[in-house]
Amino acid sequence: MRKSKNRISFLIFLAPSFAGVIVFVLTPFADVLKRSFETAVTGRFTGAANYRTIFQNQAFLLAVKNTFRFTFICIPLLVVVGFVIAWPLSKLKNAGTIKAIYLFPLAMPTATIVLVWKMVFYKQGFLNIFLTGLGQWTGTWGQVQTDYLETEAAFWVLVCSYIWKNTGYTVVLWLAGIAGIPAELLDAAKVDGAGSFQRIWYIVLPNLKGSLYTIVILSFLNSFKIYREAYLVAGAYPHKSIYLLQHIFNNWFVNLELDKMAAAAVCTGGFLFIVILLLQKMWDRDGTS
Structure with a gap:
């Protein structure tokens, strides 16, 4: 009887969020999935024609290549840079103030960041002024x-x-994970003669798998949000090296090519879902081994 009451309470507690997921996530995605097999204007069923079209589209293939390149370069860099900064910070007493400084870029409006880019990297930007002065000197x-x-x-x-x-957020997540490592383990390893690198490799990093998983997932998802900066800096048709998936989605939306946009959205969503599942499976396997 008690188990039944607990189950009912659990279902009641879960119902609002589950209903929200159905209404605002699953139902719209199901509609996008349906539209990916139809024409944009007449709604006529076309089978896999939209999928064949997007994979023969050179702009889509370029956007996919650039997005993958950007993601697979940025995530390892972000993970390594964040840890390199977080490890020495974890030994400081006033790390809280420094953490706030590292989080400052997240609070800056995108338009402000874009303005800084333009001031630095355009033809008459600060970088060219500095290089010109250096060359003349x-x-x-x-x-x-x-x-x-x-x-x-x-x-x-x-x-x-x-x-x-x-x-900033990567450093904060690393610091949270490092703070959860028992100091006794590090002290014991130090007494046994383990050097700084050995303590990091054999004790610190194995205990940070949870933090690493969170950082990789967040970084992976955030790498698909860099479009705002690229769009505000260079518009809908930037240099081909930064032409991303979001650019082509925006251009298809403007041109009302919703059938191609739906097919590409399904492929992108499916890819993201599979990658997250694979990462979860990999972490679960490492955790049980």
């Missing part, structure tokens, strides 16, 4: 007027912006 080169956001360097500008903006 050394007599090595003349005036520099490179528009970095219109060259391959635009990709690395985007990478640096992502790392700068997201390092």
Whole structure:
């Protein structure tokens, strides 16, 4: 009887959030899935024609390549940079104040960040002014007027912006994980003669798998949100090195090509879901081994 009451209480507690997921997530996605097999205007069933169309679209393939490249470069960099900063910070007494400083970029409006980019990386930006002055002072080169956001360097500008903006929460998550490691383990390893690197490799990192999983998932999802910065800086058709999936989604939406947009959204959502499941399975396997 008590088990039955607990089960009913659990279902009542879960019902509002579950209903919200059904109404605001699953139902719209089911509609997108249906539209991915139809034409945009007439709603006529076309089978897999929309999927064949998007995978033959050069702009879509370029966007997929750039998005994957951006994600697979940024996430390892962010994880490593965050830990390199967090480890020495964990030994300081006033780490709380420093954490607040690292979180500051997250509080900055996107428009402000974009304005800084333009002031630094455009033809008459601060970087070119500095390089021009340096070249004239050394007599090595003349005036520099490179528009970095219109060259391959635009990709690395985007990478640096992502790392700068997201390092703060990564550091905080690493610090939370490090704080949960018993000090006795590190002290015992130190007494046994383990060096600093050995303590990090054999004690600290194995105890931070939960933090690493959270950081990777959040970083993976956030890497798909960098579109705002790229769009505000270079518009709907930026340099090809920073033409991302969100750009093509926006352009298809503007042109009312909703059938192609639906098919691409289903592929993207399915890919994200599979990656998260694989990461979860990998972490669960490592945790039980």
